[in-house]
Amino acid sequence: xxxxxxxxxxxxxxxxxxxxxxxxxxxxxxxxxxxxxxxxxxxxxxxxxxxxxxxxxxxxxxxxxxxxxxxxxxxxxxxxxxxxxxxxxxxxxxxxxxxxxxxxxxxxxxxxxxxxxxxxxxxxxxxxxxxxxxxxxxxxxxxxxxxxxxxxxxxxxxxxxxxxxxxxxxxxxxxxxxxxxxxxxxxxxxxxxx
Numbered sequence: 001x002x003x004x005x006x007x008x009x010x011x012x013x014x015x016x017x018x019x020x021x022x023x024x025x026x027x028x029x030x031x032x033x034x035x036x037x038x039x040x041x042x043x044x045x046x047x048x049x050x051x052x053x054x055x056x057x058x059x060x061x062x063x064x065x066x067x068x069x070x071x072x073x074x075x076x077x078x079x080x081x082x083x084x085x086x087x088x089x090x091x092x093x094x095x096x097x098x099x100x101x102x103x104x105x106x107x108x109x110x111x112x113x114x115x116x117x118x119x120x121x122x123x124x125x126x127x128x129x130x131x132x133x134x135x136x137x138x139x140x141x142x143x144x145x146x147x148x149x150x151x152x153x154x155x156x157x158x159x160x161x162x163x164x165x166x167x168x169x170x171x172x173x174x175x176x177x178x179x180x181x182x183x184x185x186x187x188x189x190x191x192x193x194x
Contacts, residue, residue, distance in 0.1 A: 024079030025068060032061045071136055074188060081130045088125040127190050135185035143182045150177050 039057035046054055068075050082088075138146065158172035 022072075022076040022079065024083050025072070025076050028075075028079050028082075029061075029064060029068065032057070032064055036061045070139070074134060074136060077134060078130065085130070088122050088129060123190075131188050131190050134188040136188050137185050138183065143179070146182050147177050147179075150181075151175050 036057040039054035043051060043054050064075075154175045154177075158175075162170060162172060
């Protein structure tokens with residue numbers, strides 16, 4: 001995973017300090033920068049197979065800085081919600097009915113499996129509780145990409161229909177996607193790449 005590009009750094013500088021000014025966002029990005037610095041210190045000593053784990057910290061920091069520049073209000077709200085409920089406490093049902101405890105498999109606390117499963121459970125609770133009611137505001141560039149994908153999808157669908165119909169005279173209708181058909185906001189699903 002490459003280091004931060006100069007365009008990423010320039011984009012962040014152009015975004016201005018207003019976008020990253022909330023204390024929660026600043027704290028979150030500072031935490032990611034610390035983790036990246038720690039990972040970079042370890043890089044020379046890691047075997048090749050583990051270097052990707054350390055490089056992930058640089059990628060994660062770049063991704064979050066980019067998200068902070070694109071969606072500052074959303075990231076501020078997410079950080080505020082995380083500070084209000086740091087462990088994402090709450091019960092999220094994973095089954096329709098309670099299971100018999102005698103049939104449940106448990107992991108040993110402190111093991112890698114237990115730690116990973118605990119983090120996965122936290123992420124699942126976050127999806128079920130923290131992201132509710134949050135939206136990503138689409139920029140004109142986002143709307144253009146969305147419109148392009150809709151047109152490509154409809155064209156592929158028309159092509160399949162034409163292939164199924166064989167040698168008929170059927171002509172697919174013209175694909176028209178009005179700007180008003182593209183929403184201004186979409187629900188946030190927890191993906192920073194949205």
